[in-house]
Amino acid sequence: MKKYSFFIILGLLCGLSACEDLNRFPQTSISPELFFNTEEDLSLYINGLLSLPDRNSYLNDQSTDNAATTGAVEMKTIMVGTPTAQNINSGWDWGRLRNINYFLNNYQKAAVSADVKNHYAGLAKYYRAEFYMGKVKRYSDVPWFSKTLNPGDEELYKTQDSRAMVMDSVMADLEFASNNVREKVRTGTPGKWAAKMLYARIALYEGTYRKYHSELNLQSTANKFLEKAAAVAGEIRSSGKFSIYNTGKPAQDYATLFNSQDILNNTEVILTNVFDQTKNRTQNVNTGVFGEYEQSPARDLIQTYLMKDGSRFTDVAGYQQFSFVKEFENRDPRMSQTIVYPGWVRQPDLLPYVQRLNKNFTGYHQLKGYLNNTDGTIINGVDFPVYRYAEALLIYAEALAELGTLTQAHLDQSVNLLRKRANMPDLSLTVSNANPDAVQAQKYPNLSGANKGVILEIRRERRVEFAFENSRYDDLMRWQAGKLLTNIPEGMYFAGLGKYDLTGDGIEDIILIDKSSSIPVEAQKAKNSLGVTLIYYKAGAIGEDVTVYLKNGLAGGALVTETAPRKFEEPKYYYRPVPQQQILLNPSLKQIFGW
Numbered sequence: 156m157k158k159y160s161f162f163i164i165l166g167l168l169c170g171l172s173a174c175e176d177l178n179r180f181p182q183t184s185i186s187p188e189l190f191f192n193t194e195e196d197l198s199l200y201i202n203g204l205l206s207l208p209d210r211n212s213y214l215n216d217q218s219t220d221n222a223a224t225t226g227a228v229e230m231k232t233i234m235v236g237t238p239t240a241q242n243i244n245s246g247w248d249w250g251r252l253r254n255i256n257y258f259l260n261n262y263q264k265a266a267v268s269a270d271v272k273n274h275y276a277g278l279a280k281y282y283r284a285e286f287y288m289g290k291v292k293r294y295s296d297v298p299w300f301s302k303t304l305n306p307g308d309e310e311l312y313k314t315q316d317s318r319a320m321v322m323d324s325v326m327a328d329l330e331f332a333s334n335n336v337r338e339k340v341r342t343g344t345p346g347k348w349a350a351k352m353l354y355a356r357i358a359l360y361e362g363t364y365r366k367y368h369s370e371l372n373l374q375s376t377a378n379k380f381l382e383k384a385a386a387v388a389g390e391i392r393s394s395g396k397f398s399i400y401n402t403g404k405p406a407q408d409y410a411t412l413f414n415s416q417d418i419l420n421n422t423e424v425i426l427t428n429v430f431d432q433t434k435n436r437t438q439n440v441n442t443g444v445f446g447e448y449e450q451s452p453a454r455d456l457i458q459t460y461l462m463k464d465g466s467r468f469t470d471v472a473g474y475q476q477f478s479f480v481k482e483f484e485n486r487d488p489r490m491s492q493t494i495v496y497p498g499w500v501r502q503p504d505l506l507p508y509v510q511r512l513n514k515n516f517t518g519y520h521q522l523k524g525y526l527n528n529t530d531g532t533i534i535n536g537v538d539f540p541v542y543r544y545a546e547a548l549l550i551y552a553e554a555l556a557e558l559g560t561l562t563q564a565h566l567d568q569s570v571n572l573l574r575k576r577a578n579m580p581d582l583s584l585t586v587s588n589a590n591p592d593a594v595q596a597q598k599y600p601n602l603s604g605a606n607k608g609v610i611l612e613i614r615r616e617r618r619v620e621f622a623f624e625n626s627r628y629d630d631l632m633r634w635q636a637g638k639l640l641t642n643i644p645e646g647m648y649f650a651g652l653g654k655y656d657l658t659g660d661g662i663e664d665i666i667l668i669d670k671s672s673s674i675p676v677e678a679q680k681a682k683n684s685l686g687v688t689l690i691y692y693k694a695g696a697i698g699e700d701v702t703v704y705l706k707n708g709l710a711g712g713a714l715v716t717e718t719a720p721r722k723f724e725e726p727k728y729y730y731r732p733v734p735q736q737q738i739l740l741n742p743s744l745k746q747i748f749g750w
Contacts, residue, residue: 192265194267194271194275197267197275200275201258201278201279204278204282205343205344209430210428210430210524213444213523214440215625216625220453220631220639221622222453222521223451223643225516229245234640234723240734244734247294249300251286252286253304255286256283260302262276262279277331277332280332281329283328284329284332291325292629292632293730293731294747295318295748296315296321296745297316298316298744299316301324314743314744315744326358326380329357329358330354333347336349336350343427348425348426349426349541349542352425352546353542355384358384358554359384362377362379362381362384364632364633367635370748381558384550384553384554385558385560388550392568392569397425397547398422398423399423399544399545399572401575405576405577410492410523412540413523413537414526416533416536416537421540422544424540424543425542425543425544427540428541430535430536432536438535439531444521444523444524445495446511447513451517452519453644453645454644454648457490457494458474460486460487460619462485468486476648478650478656479518479657480497480656492523493523494519495508495519495522496659499522501527507660512692512714516714517647517714523623545620546621548569548570548572549569549620551565551569553613553617556610561606563584563585566609567581573620586608587611595611596611598639599611614630618630635729637723637725638723640721641721643717645706646713646716647714649694651667651711652667652668654666654689662684664689665689665691665692666692668692669694675691696708698718727749727750729748733745733746
């Protein structure tokens with residue numbers, strides 16, 4: 156019976172879509188009377204619901220100001236096109252919720268103790284909270300369903316519930332999960348501290364979202380979420396279970412989190428998505444992360460990193476015209492562990508890698524998420540850190556700063572632990588508030604108050620610490636900073652035509668020639684002082700027959716990949732429309748904020 160039930164559940168959890176998912180009969184696939192009897196049954200079902208972020212997360216910053224993209228990502232398509240409920244038709248899927256609710260409707264039948272039941276119910280509620288948070292981020296108001304529905308149930312055709320009601324329900328689910336999920340769980344599955352991490356993450360998101368989005372008329376309720384975020388992150392911090400991974404090697408400790416075969420025992424990792432080729436759990440994202448596939452780092456991210464002495468890169472005279480090599484001099488060590496730096500050697504090569512330029516990319520190459528190895532077994536077996544303790548510390552600091560209760564001691568217990576790993580100077584509450592960064596402040600014009608300076612620095616820290624870990628888009632949305640996405644990402648800066656060093660040894664590696672010139676045959680190409688043939692690129696403006704686009708054409712400038720103007724309509728583009736097909740099926744559904 157157990158083996159048979161297992162395959163029934165796999166079929167049940169295969170991911171149906173559209174609103175009609177809610178009125179199917181799950182019990183025609185799996186009978187609660189025959190199945191929900193033992194802890195093994197509960198465990199089998201809950202393990203079937205497991206869904207964790209993986210290494211593809213390193214490829215999801217292309218919707219943000221961290222990266223340029225050649226891909227048709229949704230946000231970019233919206234800003235350059237004419238979005239409607241007819242052509243934005245993804246996201247309104249409910250099959251996973253039906254599977255979660257089916258468990259919650261039936262788990263009490265099991266002949267096990269209350270603690271056992273509550274553990275598995277806590278996991279189901281963790282997954283339901285995660286599911287609904289995704290829906291709220293996309294649509295704000297959505298229908299809340301707490302039970303499995305049957306055909307003909309009137310509730311199937313109700314309108315959306317308010318964001319306030321849905322988020323209160325999400326928080327109740329997370330409270331239950333964080334109080335009842337066991338600490339010791341099966342490897343690679345959420346436990347007590349993962350539940351608390353999700354709780355803190357969602358509380359911070361909702362608190363800051365309500366604070367900065369006046370269209371919701373929920374500003375008065377923002378603080379209760381921020382207080383919860385600070386409290387739960389504080390529990391994680393004070394538990395003593397975790398610490399920032401720091402072996403005293405600032406040039407590599409940060410990168411270790413993203414290129415290791417085994418991080419299960421890493422003191423910073425709260426939940427791991429485990430990959431191991433010997434156990435048929437593999438993933439290889441090397442070709443997507445590195446090279447010429449859609450995403451490439453943006454210069455705006457490069458300019459966000461501080462100098463290694465803690466001063467601002469954007470305070471250095473002439474920084475806008477710095478070359479690739481100069482940009483990397485004396486910077487926060489996390490930068491060269493995230494983005495390919497001058498002098499980096501790509502295996503199996505023996506000589507430093509010369510950045511390959513292309514008119515569709517910025518010239519910068521992403522290092523985070525790339526495994527510099529040629530052994531497929533090693534590449535396929537790198538673990539992914541789903542939750543890092545670093546995030547709990549930054550949630551703690553940001554929530555307290557937003558509440559106006561942040562002290563220097565709080566910074567020393569949080570942000571400054573991350574800076575110490577990178578051998579960076581501490582962040583000072585007094586200094587940052589006395590002299591807010593003007594460049595950062597321009598990005599967030601809605602930020603004000605006595606803690607403006609330190610909030611700007613905490614936001615910088617989040618961007619740097621979690622670059623290419625799929626958090627930047629959510630951060631911009633909750634801070635009401637969508638307008639930043641209208642800035643077309645730029646790449647490396649070149650003063651004009653001529654020869655350039657890209658490896659940092661002072662010897663030219665490439666040459667940019669006029670668009671009207673022809674690239675000579677190999678035997679006639681110029682060589683550098685080492686006798687190495689220069690790499691030729693024809694430079695010009697967007698739309699010209701060249702191999703790289705410069706912002707100012709032959710006069711030089713940053714590399715650019717597009718010129719199509721972008722628009723971000725506020726508050727409309729912080730949300731997505733309910734697909735028109737769903738409104739035809741259920742006329743009670745309503746569009747919000749101009750959709």
